Amino acid sequence: MKIALLGYGKMGKIIEGIALSRQHEIVLKIDKDNQQDLTVENLQKADVAIEFSTPGTVLDNISTCFSAGVPVVVGTTGWHNMMASVKANCEESGNTLLYATNFSVGVNIFFHVNKILAKLMNNYPYYEVQVEEIHHTQKLDSPSGTAITIAEGILDNLDSKKDWVNLLTNAPTADDNSVASDELLIESHRIDSVPGTHTVIYDSEVDSIEFKHTAHNRNGFALGAVLAAEWLQDKKGFHSVEDMFNFNV
Numbered sequence: 001m002k003i004a005l006l007g008y009g010k011m012g013k014i015i016e017g018i019a020l021s022r023q024h025e026i027v028l029k030i031d032k033d034n035q036q037d038l039t040v041e042n043l044q045k046a047d048v049a050i051e052f053s054t055p056g057t058v059l060d061n062i063s064t065c066f067s068a069g070v071p072v073v074v075g076t077t078g079w080h081n082m083m084a085s086v087k088a089n090c091e092e093s094g095n096t097l098l099y100a101t102n103f104s105v106g107v108n109i110f111f112h113v114n115k116i117l118a119k120l121m122n123n124y125p126y127y128e129v130q131v132e133e134i135h136h137t138q139k140l141d142s143p144s145g146t147a148i149t150i151a152e153g154i155l156d157n158l159d160s161k162k163d164w165v166n167l168l169t170n171a172p173t174a175d176d177n178s179v180a181s182d183e184l185l186i187e188s189h190r191i192d193s194v195p196g197t198h199t200v201i202y203d204s205e206v207d208s209i210e211f212k213h214t215a216h217n218r219n220g221f222a223l224g225a226v227l228a229a230e231w232l233q234d235k236k237g238f239h240s241v242e243d244m245f246n247f248n249v
Protein backbone atom coordinates (compact mmCIF):
# COMPACT_ATOMS: atom_id res chain seq x y z
CA MET A 1 0.00 0.00 0.00
CA LYS A 2 1.01 3.59 -0.53
CA ILE A 3 0.68 5.34 2.85
CA ALA A 4 0.49 9.05 3.78
CA LEU A 5 1.64 9.74 7.35
CA LEU A 6 -0.16 12.74 8.85
CA GLY A 7 1.88 13.51 11.96
CA TYR A 8 5.51 12.46 12.14
CA GLY A 9 6.19 12.58 15.88
CA LYS A 10 6.73 9.71 18.32
CA MET A 11 3.99 7.55 16.75
CA GLY A 12 4.47 8.58 13.11
CA LYS A 13 8.11 7.51 13.18
CA ILE A 14 7.39 4.05 14.68
CA ILE A 15 4.51 3.53 12.23
CA GLU A 16 6.86 4.32 9.35
CA GLY A 17 9.30 1.58 10.44
CA ILE A 18 6.55 -1.03 10.84
CA ALA A 19 4.88 -0.06 7.53
CA LEU A 20 8.19 -0.40 5.64
CA SER A 21 8.87 -3.78 7.29
CA ARG A 22 5.48 -4.95 5.97
CA GLN A 23 6.43 -3.90 2.41
CA HIS A 24 4.34 -0.72 2.33
CA GLU A 25 5.58 2.53 0.83
CA ILE A 26 5.44 5.96 2.52
CA VAL A 27 4.49 8.48 -0.18
CA LEU A 28 3.82 11.53 2.01
CA LYS A 29 4.96 12.63 5.49
CA ILE A 30 3.26 15.67 7.03
CA ASP A 31 4.39 17.38 10.23
CA LYS A 32 4.03 20.90 11.61
CA ASP A 33 6.95 22.17 9.47
CA ASN A 34 5.47 21.14 6.11
CA GLN A 35 1.71 21.12 6.80
CA GLN A 36 1.17 23.24 3.65
CA ASP A 37 2.06 20.08 1.65
CA LEU A 38 -1.13 18.40 2.85
CA THR A 39 -3.10 19.05 -0.35
CA VAL A 40 -5.78 16.99 -2.04
CA GLU A 41 -3.43 16.41 -4.97
CA ASN A 42 -0.58 15.11 -2.76
CA LEU A 43 -2.92 12.96 -0.66
CA GLN A 44 -4.39 11.29 -3.73
CA LYS A 45 -1.00 9.66 -4.36
CA ALA A 46 -1.75 7.47 -1.28
CA ASP A 47 -4.08 4.47 -0.87
CA VAL A 48 -4.59 5.32 2.80
CA ALA A 49 -3.61 7.99 5.33
CA ILE A 50 -2.58 7.29 8.93
CA GLU A 51 -3.24 10.27 11.21
CA PHE A 52 -1.34 10.68 14.53
CA SER A 53 -0.95 14.43 14.97
CA THR A 54 -2.44 16.66 17.68
CA PRO A 55 -5.93 17.35 19.07
CA GLY A 56 -5.77 20.81 17.47
CA THR A 57 -4.91 19.59 13.94
CA VAL A 58 -6.69 16.25 13.57
CA LEU A 59 -10.06 17.62 12.38
CA ASP A 60 -8.55 19.67 9.53
CA ASN A 61 -6.44 16.69 8.49
CA ILE A 62 -9.49 14.39 8.44
CA SER A 63 -11.37 16.99 6.41
CA THR A 64 -8.59 17.08 3.78
CA CYS A 65 -8.64 13.26 3.59
CA PHE A 66 -12.41 13.42 2.96
CA SER A 67 -11.93 16.07 0.23
CA ALA A 68 -9.36 13.79 -1.42
CA GLY A 69 -11.54 10.67 -0.98
CA VAL A 70 -8.63 8.88 0.73
CA PRO A 71 -9.45 6.40 3.56
CA VAL A 72 -7.95 7.48 6.88
CA VAL A 73 -6.91 5.62 10.04
CA VAL A 74 -7.08 8.05 12.97
CA GLY A 75 -5.15 7.49 16.20
CA THR A 76 -5.08 11.06 17.47
CA THR A 77 -7.11 11.53 20.65
CA GLY A 78 -8.67 14.60 22.27
CA TRP A 79 -11.53 15.22 19.77
CA HIS A 80 -14.11 12.98 21.47
CA ASN A 81 -16.82 15.68 21.53
CA MET A 82 -16.67 15.98 17.70
CA MET A 83 -17.06 12.25 17.02
CA ALA A 84 -20.76 12.32 16.07
CA SER A 85 -20.37 15.14 13.53
CA VAL A 86 -17.25 13.57 11.96
CA LYS A 87 -19.10 10.23 11.68
CA ALA A 88 -22.09 11.91 10.01
CA ASN A 89 -19.83 13.84 7.63
CA CYS A 90 -17.91 10.64 6.75
CA GLU A 91 -21.06 8.70 5.97
CA GLU A 92 -22.83 11.51 4.07
CA SER A 93 -19.77 12.14 1.88
CA GLY A 94 -19.21 8.41 1.18
CA ASN A 95 -15.77 8.44 2.80
CA THR A 96 -13.88 5.90 4.93
CA LEU A 97 -12.43 6.37 8.42
CA LEU A 98 -11.33 4.00 11.17
CA TYR A 99 -10.77 5.45 14.64
CA ALA A 100 -9.32 3.90 17.78
CA THR A 101 -8.43 5.53 21.05
CA ASN A 102 -5.95 2.68 21.33
CA PHE A 103 -4.78 0.30 18.58
CA SER A 104 -2.93 -2.25 20.73
CA VAL A 105 -4.26 -5.81 20.87
CA GLY A 106 -3.78 -5.88 24.66
CA VAL A 107 -5.88 -2.79 25.27
CA ASN A 108 -8.62 -4.03 22.96
CA ILE A 109 -8.79 -7.29 24.93
CA PHE A 110 -8.89 -5.09 28.06
CA PHE A 111 -11.81 -3.05 26.62
CA HIS A 112 -13.77 -6.25 26.03
CA VAL A 113 -13.18 -7.79 29.48
CA ASN A 114 -13.82 -4.39 31.16
CA LYS A 115 -17.42 -4.46 29.87
CA ILE A 116 -18.02 -8.01 31.12
CA LEU A 117 -16.53 -7.13 34.53
CA ALA A 118 -18.70 -3.99 34.83
CA LYS A 119 -21.86 -5.99 34.13
CA LEU A 120 -20.87 -8.56 36.77
CA MET A 121 -20.24 -5.82 39.35
CA ASN A 122 -23.92 -4.78 39.28
CA ASN A 123 -24.39 -7.69 41.70
CA TYR A 124 -21.88 -6.21 44.18
CA PRO A 125 -22.89 -2.59 44.80
CA TYR A 126 -20.58 -2.20 47.82
CA TYR A 127 -17.62 -1.88 45.44
CA GLU A 128 -16.86 1.71 44.32
CA VAL A 129 -15.27 1.92 40.87
CA GLN A 130 -12.76 4.37 39.45
CA VAL A 131 -10.41 4.56 36.44
CA GLU A 132 -6.80 5.70 36.60
CA GLU A 133 -4.51 6.55 33.71
CA ILE A 134 -0.82 7.49 33.69
CA HIS A 135 0.92 9.05 30.65
CA HIS A 136 4.09 10.96 29.81
CA THR A 137 4.21 14.68 30.52
CA GLN A 138 4.08 15.66 26.80
CA LYS A 139 0.52 14.38 26.47
CA LEU A 140 -1.79 17.24 25.43
CA ASP A 141 -5.20 15.76 26.33
CA SER A 142 -6.74 14.44 29.50
CA PRO A 143 -8.31 12.11 30.21
CA SER A 144 -6.63 9.82 27.68
CA GLY A 145 -8.80 8.59 24.84
CA THR A 146 -8.27 5.05 26.14
CA ALA A 147 -9.58 6.05 29.58
CA ILE A 148 -12.69 7.54 27.94
CA THR A 149 -13.33 4.27 26.08
CA ILE A 150 -12.86 2.31 29.32
CA ALA A 151 -15.25 4.70 31.12
CA GLU A 152 -17.85 4.35 28.35
CA GLY A 153 -17.60 0.54 28.68
CA ILE A 154 -18.35 0.87 32.39
CA LEU A 155 -21.18 3.42 31.96
CA ASP A 156 -22.87 1.17 29.37
CA ASN A 157 -22.83 -1.82 31.74
CA LEU A 158 -22.78 -0.66 35.37
CA ASP A 159 -26.18 0.76 36.37
CA SER A 160 -24.93 2.93 39.26
CA LYS A 161 -22.82 5.27 37.09
CA LYS A 162 -24.32 7.80 34.69
CA ASP A 163 -21.39 9.95 33.52
CA TRP A 164 -17.63 10.31 33.92
CA VAL A 165 -15.65 13.18 35.41
CA ASN A 166 -11.92 13.81 35.10
CA LEU A 167 -9.39 14.85 37.69
CA LEU A 168 -5.90 15.74 36.49
CA THR A 169 -4.00 15.18 39.72
CA ASN A 170 -1.37 17.86 39.19
CA ALA A 171 -3.96 20.49 38.20
CA PRO A 172 -4.06 23.35 40.72
CA THR A 173 -7.86 23.32 40.93
CA ALA A 174 -8.19 19.56 41.50
CA ASP A 175 -10.97 18.93 44.01
CA ASP A 176 -11.64 15.37 45.14
CA ASN A 177 -15.03 16.22 46.63
CA SER A 178 -16.53 17.20 43.28
CA VAL A 179 -17.46 13.60 42.32
CA ALA A 180 -21.13 12.64 42.82
CA SER A 181 -22.09 9.05 43.65
CA ASP A 182 -23.47 8.44 40.13
CA GLU A 183 -20.31 9.83 38.50
CA LEU A 184 -17.33 7.71 37.50
CA LEU A 185 -14.00 9.30 38.40
CA ILE A 186 -11.17 9.13 35.86
CA GLU A 187 -7.96 10.16 37.58
CA SER A 188 -5.16 11.30 35.22
CA HIS A 189 -1.49 11.40 36.20
CA ARG A 190 1.38 12.77 34.08
CA ILE A 191 4.78 11.22 34.85
CA ASP A 192 8.00 11.51 32.80
CA SER A 193 8.07 9.04 29.89
CA VAL A 194 5.26 6.58 30.72
CA PRO A 195 3.85 5.25 27.37
CA GLY A 196 0.39 4.51 28.82
CA THR A 197 -0.98 2.68 31.89
CA HIS A 198 -4.69 2.19 32.57
CA THR A 199 -6.27 0.66 35.68
CA VAL A 200 -9.87 -0.01 36.64
CA ILE A 201 -10.23 -0.28 40.42
CA TYR A 202 -13.21 -1.73 42.28
CA ASP A 203 -12.69 -0.90 45.94
CA SER A 204 -14.65 -2.09 49.00
CA GLU A 205 -14.02 -1.92 52.73
CA VAL A 206 -12.60 -5.45 52.73
CA ASP A 207 -10.64 -5.65 49.47
CA SER A 208 -9.82 -4.15 46.07
CA ILE A 209 -9.92 -5.59 42.58
CA GLU A 210 -7.46 -3.94 40.17
CA PHE A 211 -7.64 -4.62 36.43
CA LYS A 212 -4.60 -3.10 34.73
CA HIS A 213 -2.98 -2.68 31.31
CA THR A 214 0.60 -1.43 31.04
CA ALA A 215 2.13 -0.52 27.67
CA HIS A 216 5.89 -1.19 27.81
CA ASN A 217 6.50 0.88 24.66
CA ARG A 218 4.56 2.30 21.64
CA ASN A 219 5.14 -0.61 19.24
CA GLY A 220 1.77 -2.26 19.92
CA PHE A 221 -0.11 0.97 19.12
CA ALA A 222 1.86 1.43 15.89
CA LEU A 223 1.46 -2.16 14.65
CA GLY A 224 -2.29 -1.96 15.31
CA ALA A 225 -2.54 1.22 13.24
CA VAL A 226 -0.79 -0.41 10.26
CA LEU A 227 -2.99 -3.53 10.57
CA ALA A 228 -6.02 -1.20 10.61
CA ALA A 229 -4.84 0.50 7.40
CA GLU A 230 -4.52 -2.95 5.75
CA TRP A 231 -7.96 -4.04 7.06
CA LEU A 232 -9.60 -0.83 5.79
CA GLN A 233 -8.63 -1.41 2.15
CA ASP A 234 -11.93 -2.94 1.04
CA LYS A 235 -14.20 -1.02 3.47
CA LYS A 236 -16.42 2.07 3.26
CA GLY A 237 -17.91 4.27 6.00
CA PHE A 238 -17.04 4.99 9.63
CA HIS A 239 -15.46 2.14 11.61
CA SER A 240 -14.17 1.67 15.12
CA VAL A 241 -11.30 -0.66 15.93
CA GLU A 242 -13.87 -3.03 17.50
CA ASP A 243 -15.07 -3.86 13.97
CA MET A 244 -11.54 -5.02 13.14
CA PHE A 245 -10.88 -7.11 16.27
CA ASN A 246 -14.42 -8.52 16.40
CA PHE A 247 -13.91 -10.53 19.63
CA ASN A 248 -16.43 -13.32 19.78
CA VAL A 249 -16.41 -15.07 23.12
Ligand SMILES: NC(=O)C1=CN([C@@H]2O[C@H](COP(=O)(O)OP(=O)(O)OC[C@H]3O[C@@H](n4cnc5c(N)ncnc54)[C@H](OP(=O)(O)O)[C@@H]3O)[C@@H](O)[C@H]2O)C=CC1
Binds near residue numbers: 031075100104
Ligand atom coordinates in the same frame (compact mmCIF):
# COMPACT_ATOMS: atom_id res chain seq x y z
N1 LIG B 1 -4.80 5.52 19.18
C1 LIG B 1 -3.62 5.07 19.67
O1 LIG B 1 -3.36 3.85 19.74
C2 LIG B 1 -2.61 6.07 20.12
C3 LIG B 1 -2.90 7.40 20.03
N2 LIG B 1 -1.96 8.32 20.33
C4 LIG B 1 -2.34 9.71 20.07
O2 LIG B 1 -1.74 10.10 18.85
C5 LIG B 1 -1.42 11.48 18.87
C6 LIG B 1 0.05 11.68 18.52
O3 LIG B 1 0.84 11.06 19.51
P1 LIG B 1 2.45 11.18 19.47
O4 LIG B 1 2.99 10.74 18.16
O5 LIG B 1 2.90 10.52 20.70
O6 LIG B 1 2.62 12.78 19.60
P2 LIG B 1 3.83 13.68 19.08
O7 LIG B 1 3.64 15.02 19.71
O8 LIG B 1 5.11 12.98 19.28
O9 LIG B 1 3.55 13.78 17.50
C7 LIG B 1 2.57 14.59 16.92
C8 LIG B 1 3.19 15.25 15.73
O10 LIG B 1 2.20 15.95 14.97
C9 LIG B 1 2.87 17.10 14.47
N3 LIG B 1 1.95 18.10 13.92
C10 LIG B 1 1.68 19.37 14.37
N4 LIG B 1 0.80 19.97 13.54
C11 LIG B 1 0.52 19.07 12.55
C12 LIG B 1 -0.31 19.11 11.40
N5 LIG B 1 -1.06 20.19 11.08
N6 LIG B 1 -0.38 18.01 10.60
C13 LIG B 1 0.35 16.92 10.90
N7 LIG B 1 1.16 16.83 11.98
C14 LIG B 1 1.25 17.90 12.79
C15 LIG B 1 3.67 17.59 15.66
O11 LIG B 1 4.65 18.53 15.28
P3 LIG B 1 5.24 19.54 16.43
O12 LIG B 1 5.77 18.67 17.53
O13 LIG B 1 6.31 20.29 15.70
O14 LIG B 1 4.08 20.39 16.86
C16 LIG B 1 4.27 16.27 16.12
O15 LIG B 1 5.46 15.94 15.44
C17 LIG B 1 -1.84 11.97 20.27
O16 LIG B 1 -3.15 12.51 20.17
C18 LIG B 1 -1.89 10.70 21.10
O17 LIG B 1 -2.79 10.78 22.17
C19 LIG B 1 -0.72 8.00 20.74
C20 LIG B 1 -0.37 6.69 20.89
C21 LIG B 1 -1.30 5.61 20.59
Ligand SMILES: O=C(O)C1=N[C@H](C(=O)O)C[C@H](O)C1
Binds near residue numbers: 196
Ligand atom coordinates in the same frame (compact mmCIF):
# COMPACT_ATOMS: atom_id res chain seq x y z
O1 LIG C 1 -0.71 10.18 24.08
C1 LIG C 1 -0.34 9.00 24.18
O2 LIG C 1 0.86 8.71 24.33
C2 LIG C 1 -1.34 7.94 24.11
N1 LIG C 1 -2.54 8.26 23.75
C3 LIG C 1 -3.64 7.39 23.59
C4 LIG C 1 -4.76 7.77 24.53
O3 LIG C 1 -5.01 8.98 24.72
O4 LIG C 1 -5.42 6.88 25.06
C5 LIG C 1 -3.27 5.94 23.59
C6 LIG C 1 -2.11 5.57 24.48
O5 LIG C 1 -2.55 5.44 25.79
C7 LIG C 1 -0.95 6.54 24.37
